[in-house]
Amino acid sequence: MAMPKIPIGEGAETLVNWIDDNFGMALDIFSDMTDYMISGLNDVLLLFPPILFTLIIGIAAYFIGKKDLKLAIGSVVGLLLIDNMGLWELSMETISLVLSSAFLALLVAIPLGIISAKNEWAFHVIKPILDLMQTMPSFVYLIPAVIFFGLGNVPGLVATIVFAMPPAIRLTNLGIRQVPKELTEVADAFGSTPLQKLVxxxxxxxxxxxMAGVNQCIMLSLSMVVIAAMIGARGLGYQVLIGIQRVDIGQGFEAGLGIVIIAVILDRFTQHLTPK
Known part of the structure; x- marks a missing residue:
């Protein structure tokens, strides 16, 4: 006699429908707020003419990189190339989506990493959830994201957050756990409160x-831009998707190159911000 099938898929569908039915208003508020944040950041970035924005990034790269002229020149050349390819506005949309996704992901990930480092019970609860988030194909959680938020930037942001959050949680947890016991014992000896010891x-x-977790979070957010474009997210990922649909090698390559340039600049910035 065959074992009856466990209704896992039906259970997941029931849960998603229940959340949509009972928390629709809260989801709408979240959707409006995040959409406003993405579009607001995009508007701010587009206030600057490409040349001025490129100059600001070049100067910032020079000083953040501790007078690293190669980083400054590379950033300037990369951004000028994006403008030359006619992808400036799409690139600003991509940067807005990536930075918004990374900000919200880190807003949740860093506190969760601290909690999991401080509480073994929380760690054992969070760990399998992180395993699920990292190994589940990203296309799977696009489905509930579309059900909850429709098409557009917001479901792309939500799917990106789910994909980009785990490394930040794991590395925050690891960093807190690797703090030498001697330091915490000295803090305890001086009568520090748990909050003072933490801060x-x-x-x-x-x-x-x-900061390594922050870097990974940003990089994974960028890696999701093409997948997020499948559910209506705008930017360079959408251009890559159109290139795939039309079998347009040139369009796809240029948009992909733009994503690479943004990824390299953000990666180098966060690496130089990390204490040695």
């Missing part, structure tokens, strides 16, 4: 690991 000892010591 003044553990977080500064764990900062390199946390």
């Amino acid at each position: 003044k000892v553990e977080l500064p010591t764990a900062l390199p690991s946390i």
Whole structure:
């Protein structure tokens, strides 16, 4: 006698429908707020003419990179190439989506990483959820994102957050756990409260690991732009998707090159912001 099928898929569908039915208003508010954040950031970025924006990024790269002239010149050349390919506005849309996604992901990931480092029970609950988030194909959680938020930037942002959050949680947890016991014992000996010990000892010591998580979060957010374009997210990912649909090698390559340039600039910036 065959074992009856466990209705896992039906259960997931029931859960998604229940959330949509009972939390529709909250989801709409979240959708409006995040859409406003993405479009607002995009409007701010487009306030600057391409030449002025490129110059600002070049100067910032020079000083963030501790007078690294190669980083400054590379950033300027890359942004000028994006403008030359006619992809400036699409690139600003992509940067807005990526930075918004990374910001919201880190807003949740860093506190969860701290909690999982401080509480073994929370760690054992969060760990399998992170395994699921990292191994589940990203196309799967596009489905509930579309059900909850329709098509557009917001479901793309939500799917990106789910995909980009786990490394930041894991690396924050790892950084806090690797703080030398001698430092925490000294803090305890001086009568530090748990909050003081966290802010003044553990977080500064764990900062390199946390910043590595920030870097990975941003990079994974960028890697999702093409997939997010499948559910209506705009930007360079949408151009790549059109290139695939039309079998237009040139259009797809130019948009892909734009994504690579943005990824390299953001990666180098976050690497130089990480304490050595």
